[in-house]
Amino acid sequence: MGITERTATRERGDERVGAGVRRAVTDPDSARWWVPGLAVLVVVPLYLVWALVLATGGGDLAAQFAWAGFASRHPGSAYNLSWYGGTHTANYSLLTPPLMAVFGVRAVTVAAGLCGSWALGRLCVRTGVRWPVAVSVLGSLVLWCNVASGRTTFAMGVAIGLAALLYVRHRAGVTAGCAALATAASPVAGLFLVVAGAAYGLDRQWRRAAVLLVPPFVVVATTTVLFPFTGEQPMAPGKLWVPLVACAALWLAAPREGGWRVVRFASVVYAVGVVLTFLIPSPIGTNVERLVGVAGPPVLLAAAPAALAGWARGGLLPRVRAVVLVGMLAFNTGWLVDKTDDDLRVSTTVPAWAAHTDGVVAELRRLGAERTRVEVVPARNHREASVLAPHVNMARGWNRQLDVERGRLFYGGKPTPAAYRAWLDRWGVGLVVLHSGRPDGPAWAEAEIVRRGTDWLEPVWQDAGWQIYRVRGAVPLVSAPGAVVGGDDASLVVRMPAAGSVTVRIAYSPWLRADGGGCVRQDGEWTRLTVERGGEYRLDSHYRLWPFGACRQTPPAGSAVTPRPGFSR
Structure with missing residues (x-):
């Protein structure tokens, strides 16, 4: 066979392969x-x-590990006490x-x-x-x-x-x-x-x-x-323009026919939703821009063939549409890559303070942290919310909506030491913990107050990565005459010397109940515990068919039915 014949045979083979690929594609x-x-x-x-x-456990992944840990330790509990004075798993x-x-x-x-x-x-x-x-x-x-x-x-x-x-x-x-x-x-x-x-x-x-x-x-x-x-996710004006420009580009450049009508309508709905989210405080906030992150690049690319065909046909408007769409596709993709790179830079490296927590955990246990609430100054990578959650109940954690709702002083300008102390008292904080890492954005002023020191923050322990301060004259988690005996991230044990009512500084949830016959009701933002006799009572939140109505009727005088003694560990 000559060279020409062999070349022709190869070309025919290549054509058959190409045809096969085209058939597979179509x-x-x-x-x-x-x-x-x-x-x-x-x-x-x-x-x-x-x-x-x-996946080393920093950034948003810290919240995933924290919630997975809580669900593993307490699969039957609806209410997590380790963050923000109480938050439902289902809200996450x-x-x-x-x-x-x-x-x-x-x-x-x-x-x-x-x-x-x-x-x-x-x-x-x-x-x-x-x-x-x-x-x-x-x-x-x-x-x-x-x-x-x-x-x-x-x-x-x-x-x-x-x-x-x-x-x-x-x-x-x-x-x-x-x-x-x-x-x-x-x-x-x-x-x-x-x-x-x-x-x-x-x-x-x-x-x-x-x-x-x-x-x-x-x-x-x-x-x-x-x-x-209830919670609020903040949204700055600068967060508006990427989703709005992407929506405008898609509306302008996407095809008008077929299923693209729905896509173009979706861009309008999304744009309106972005503006409303900015204007009306809600738990959505900056989360609204996630759609332009996950849907923007592939949808814009899917619209590209029609736009490029318009460019080939000529005309000013089709070419403007093609330029707008391709430009937005490149920008949207680059914006997402840049955000991902920023997240990885913050979250991947494990700092020494997060890797070595045995000392701070042991000292918190020695100081009786299970009987109070602990404020751990949030880190930029939020690892404290995960590594300490199994050991102490924190005044903050890693949920931006709740952080704004229950720690608004950190988002409304620089808090004063007096305002900070009032916030610690409101949440029954007895210990403040500061790590050696970079604070989260809204925690810079708090870290500065703690580092500078006040007459009511007493340094009690430190190592290379952590410092612990005791709050002098701290407000207890339970009002007199009750007292906290102990607890964990799913329960709190309260000792009552006699029948009566106390306020427990746990954000109220209808799932809370008291073992031993106590009555649990809402008391403003807090929880009211009423008992009919002295003893130890465990507040917990096991799932049940209906969460409401966590009180039992008080037995009439002389009745043989009496509440059993309180829970004792």
Whole structure:
């Protein structure tokens, strides 16, 4: 065979291979499997690097480890006393903490990210995206960035939410179930499904709108009734422009026909939601920009083929649209990469003070920290919220909404020592702990007050990484004549010398009850404990069918029925 014939044979073979590849790309039955498979395969090495090297427990991951630890130690408890004077597990996530407690934070996070990548790849194929491989791979990288920032609960919610969008056209029941589960995993993810549902509503696709809108509202309403929560996530004006510009670019440059109408409506709904979130204080706040982080790059890339086709046809407006879309795609992606890099720089390195906690934990135990509340000055990487949570009940922790709600003096300017002391007294703080690391932004002034010293903060212990101060004349957690005997992150043991009522400085929850026949009621923001005889009573929050009505009727005089003696450890 001559050179010319061999060359022709190779060219025919190359054409057959190319045709095979094109058939694989365009064949829906084939693409529905290999496109998501490729999207997953590309990011598997990144998830291994994250799990083995980067996931050291700092940043947002500190909250995941703290909640997983609480769910593991106290699977039957609804109320966590280790942060902010009490907070419900369900207010963080209904679904994720027990899963992380059973399977581990890293395993659940990796599974959520990879499942999200698979669902996104399937969604790209099902919706007929022109560049399904590129869009799904970029989307998978974006989802990894979310995981790298430590947002396990949101990653879980996004993965289930993508499944809801995958089946919204054909299986209403599956979509509704996934929408409910996504909200149970992450209320923020549920909120973004509401954006999609509202967009379908504007497009008059009522059934699809309903199955995406109703379940999140039902889950949030039920959670709000059973697990009351108030909090505020701050949002600065500078947080507005990235999502708003991305929405404007998508509205301007996305195709007008087909399913893109829903996407363009979604950009309008999201833009309005961003503005309302900025204007109205709520627990959402800066969380609203997460949607532009996880959806912005892949959606903008999916719109690129039509924009580039308009450029090829010529004309000023199509070319302006193409430039706007490609420019926003590049900026949105770069913005996300920069944010992820910042998060990793803060959270990856384990400082010495966080790695060596045996000394401070032992000293806190010796000082009787279980009988008071401990203020641990928050760190920039928030590791204190995780490493000390099993050992002491902290006045703060790592939940920005509650940090603003219950520590507003740290967000309204520089607090004075007098205002700081009043806040310590309000929360019954008896010990203040300061680490040697960089404080969180709203904790700089507090750290300065503690380091400078006051006549009511007595230094009692320190090592290379930690300092402990005793608050002179501290307000006790329980008013007289009651006294705290001990407790942990799920319970508090109170000794009562005789029948009577006391105020317990635990933020009230309807799930709280007293072992031994005590009556638990709300007393303003605090908890009121009333007992019919002296003894020791354990306040805890075990799950039960109905949380309300934690009081028993007082037996009539002379009755043979009497409350049993109080709990004794």
